[in-house]
Amino acid sequence: QVQVSESGGGSVQAGGSLRLSCVTATITYRKKCVGWFRQAPGKEREGVAVQRTPSGSRKYADSVRGRFSISPQDNAYNLVYLEMNSLKPEDTAMYYCAVKYCPEDYVDFSGFTTWGRGTQVTVSS
Numbered sequence: 001q002v003q004v005s006e007s008g009g010g011s012v013q014a015g016g017s018l019r020l021s022c023v024t025a026t027i028t029y030r031k032k033c034v035g036w037f038r039q040a041p042g043k044e045r046e047g048v049a050v051q052r053t054p055s056g057s058r059k060y061a062d063s064v065r066g067r068f069s070i071s072p073q074d075n076a077y078n079l080v081y082l083e084m085n086s087l088k089p090e091d092t093a094m095y096y097c098a099v100k101y102c103p104e105d106y107v108d109f110s111g112f113t114t115w116g117r118g119t120q121v122t123v124s125s
Contacts, residue, residue: 007021010122023079040092046063049069094118
């Protein structure tokens with residue numbers, strides 16, 4: 001059973017925008033963190049953005065702050081967008097959505113337990 005699924009990847013020119021979607025509806029933690037990660041070929045996976053319900057606490061990687069926005073579409077975070085603007089070639093990667101139980105109001109990029117299969121984003125110069 002797929003518990004987390006991503007969509008919305010594609011190819012775009014530098015300076016363009018994309019919106020990724022993550023569906024987490026089968027994960028019913030009342031306090032959960034939904035995170036976006038990416039992995040480029042030959043590089044380690046890195047955290048991009050994470051947000052926690054119900055507090056709304058969030059964190060962004062320095063490399064995307066001001067350009068990317070994590071945007072839950074409901075209070076249970078069943079659908080979460082990653083709005084990506086001013087895209088750069090270095091944003092090219094496979095993007096993954098992940099979920100973890102977050103009992104405390106603290107957000108970071110570690111300890112995520114359930115992962116989607118990823119969606120590819122390619123930014124050309």
